[in-house]
Amino acid sequence: MNTAPKTLAHSDCGDCPIRYRAVCSRCEPDELAVLDQLKTYKTYEAGQMICWAGDQLQFVGSVVDGVAALSQTMEDGRRQMVGLLLPSDFVGRPGRETAPFDVIAATDVTLCLFRKAPFEELINSTPSIATRLLEMTLDELDAAREWMLLLGRKTAREKIASFLAILARRETALSAGQTMGKVEFTLPLSREAMADYLGLTLETVSRQVSALKRAGLIELQGKRKITIPDFASLLNETGDDTDGGMPA
Amino acid sequence: MNTAPKTLAHSDCGDCPIRYRAVCSRCEPDELAVLDQLKTYKTYEAGQMICWAGDQLQFVGSVVDGVAALSQTMEDGRRQMVGLLLPSDFVGRPGRETAPFDVIAATDVTLCLFRKAPFEELINSTPSIATRLLEMTLDELDAAREWMLLLGRKTAREKIASFLAILARRETALSAGQTMGKVEFTLPLSREAMADYLGLTLETVSRQVSALKRAGLIELQGKRKITIPDFASLLNETGDDTDGGMPA
DNA sequence: TCCCGTATTTGATCTTGATCAAAGCAAGAT
DNA sequence: ATCTTGCTTTGATCAAGATCAAATACGGGA
Structure with a gap:
């Protein structure tokens, strides 16, 4: 599961994604110099806890490679994942003392990663960064609310189809092509x-994946490799408004 | 349903809640002067659409009185409310062109309300405001994610109990007293x-409300007036970690 | 006060997805 | 090559909540 690191850097901004997504919308040289001195990298193995809900937060940062998940657990073990963090996503809470949720690799x-305190100073002294972070947080909020529709009202089949569609869209967004016929x-x-x-x-996930396969809407190579022969027909299964509109 | 307007204003800051919640954390006189010139009030009747998903956004603002709801609807009519806006809550999207969801009174x-363009200028020129808005948005995001746990994993009974507990908490937060025995x-x-x-x-809502009443956890005067004789025992029904921790 | 329209409650049945249980499969270890 | 071990798939059963269909209660006018 150790894919080669993808480079997501802004063309002008070196190799750290945070400069592109969270901070460097205008590439001010001063800010970049500050960030360069602050940044460190850290890796976690699949399944490892990155932090627990309630932990003191020392860092903020962003995902360079791999997938992390935000999740909550009830005393009796019921668990709900509340966010997926893919490469280039921001992690952490400027202005917060403790982590609101578990983060798992x-x-x-x-x-x-950047130490939180100096990063917060940067935010407070640089309106463009605060504005950029606000924008990203609003995007996350919209995504969370889309997900509430999925959790509250969609059927199991629609949930699976929606999830696959989101991954597929994210995949094709990275690899320029907008053709959207076949996606792997x-x-x-x-x-x-x-x-x-x-x-x-x-079990329900497994059944519905099998059902989508039987219906010819997806193909599986092994358990994890998915091919979507016709993206549009998968979209029909999501329950979403298929025509235009705003992406979440 | 027309309760007398509650005054939520910061003691130093006049009557508009936005100055307290969203903007006026430090009460800079210049900012307040600008906001005073911008603000207008608008009222909507129960049931009225305040805006539709996709509408051009001209304003941002905050709820002064009453309750508004953010919601999404699927083509077949299934509907999911994704946020409740109570007095003092912020409405609108600095930096966004269109509304992401329906807003209903x-x-x-x-x-x-404030016109969006000048409000955005204020944000961009005043880091403390941008920081304050970021903080509020992070709070909303946390609340949305709490709600995802409720939607994805809680039973009908737990959902109702959680909802009532949230309203009750909000009620007592406004009226200072932290005693938390009995709440109406x-x-x-x-x-x-x-x-x-x-x-x-x-129907399920109705049944579960009746069940909580039969269990003596709540009392009803009419359909809408609720008394919680012992808040702690209602909390036991929410499925939430009851001891300490962070509020959402 | 009575009437009407709407909101709520209640009941009977049906469906969906959860739960319990048992194989199936692939990859690494022996 | 065979045995683990940890997913994943599949099957049978069950329960929570949805759906359909009546009652019933409530609030606001005439």
């Missing part, structure tokens, strides 16, 4: 993790 | 709206 993960990608999550994300049991 | 609602309040939502919020049907 779903695959092997590399993070690019690797599932970053186990059946159990998918269940935790979708508010289902792993 | 759940009760009669009064909003305090009025439901701001119909059974149908509660169902849309909780990812249930209105």
Whole structure:
């Protein structure tokens, strides 16, 4: 599961994704110099806890490679994943003392980290960075609310189709091509993790994946490699408004 | 349902809640002067659409009185409420062109509005405001993620108990007293709206409310007035970690 | 006060997805 | 090559909640 690191850097901004997504929308040289001095990298193995809900937060940063998950667990063990962190996503809470949720490495993960205190100073002294972070947080909030529709109202089949569609879209977004006929990608999550994300049991996930395969909407190579022969017909299964509109 | 307007203003800051919650954490006189010139009030009747998903956004602002709801609807009519906006909550999207979700007046609602463009200028020129908005948005994000746990994993009974507990907490937060033995309040939502919020049907909501009443955990005066004789025992029904921890 | 329209409650049945249980499979270890 | 071990798939059964269909209660006018 150790894919070669993908380089997501802004063309002008070196190799650390945070400079591109979270900070460097205008590439001010001063800010970059500060960030260069602050950044460190850290890696985690698949399954490892990155932090626990309630932990003191020392760092913020972003995902360089791999997939991390935010999740919550109830006393009796019921678990709900509340966010997926893919490469280039921001991790952490400027202005917060403690982590609100558990963070778990779903695959092997590399993070690019900055000590929180100096990063917060940077935010407070640089409106463009605060604005950029606000924008990203609003995106996350919209995504969370889309997910609430999925969790509250969609059927198991629609949940699976939606999840696959989101991954597929993210895949093709990275590799320029907008053609959207056929898409191939690797599932970053186990059946159990998918269940935790979708508010289902792993058995139901397995059954519905099989059902989509039987229906010819997806093809499987092994357990994790997925081919979507016709993206549009998968979209029909998601329950989403298929025509235009705003992406989440 | 037209309760007398509650005044939520910061003691130093006049009558508009936005100055307290979103902007006026330090009460800079210049900012307040600008905001005073911008603000207007607008009222909506219960049930009225405040805006539709996809609408051009001209304003941002905050709820002064009443309850508004963010919601999404699928083509076949399934609906999921994704946020409740209570007095002092911020409405709108600095930096966004269009509304991501429908906004509906759940009760009669009064909003305090500012034109978006000048408000955005204020944000960009005043780091403390951008930071404050970021903080508020992070709070909303945490609340949305708490809600994902509720939607994905909680039972109908736990959902109802959680919802009532949240309202009760909000009620007592406003009226100083932290005693938390007995709480009384009025439901701001119909059974149908509660169902849309909780990812249930209105029948299931009705049945579970009746069940909680039979169990002596709540009392009803009419349909909408609720008394919680012992808040702690209602909390036991929410499935939440009851001891300490961080509030959402 | 009575009437009407809407919201709520209640009941009977049906469906979906959870739960329990048992194989199946692939990859690494012996 | 065979035996683990840890997923994943599949099957049978069950329960929670949805759906369909009536009652019933409530609130606001005439």
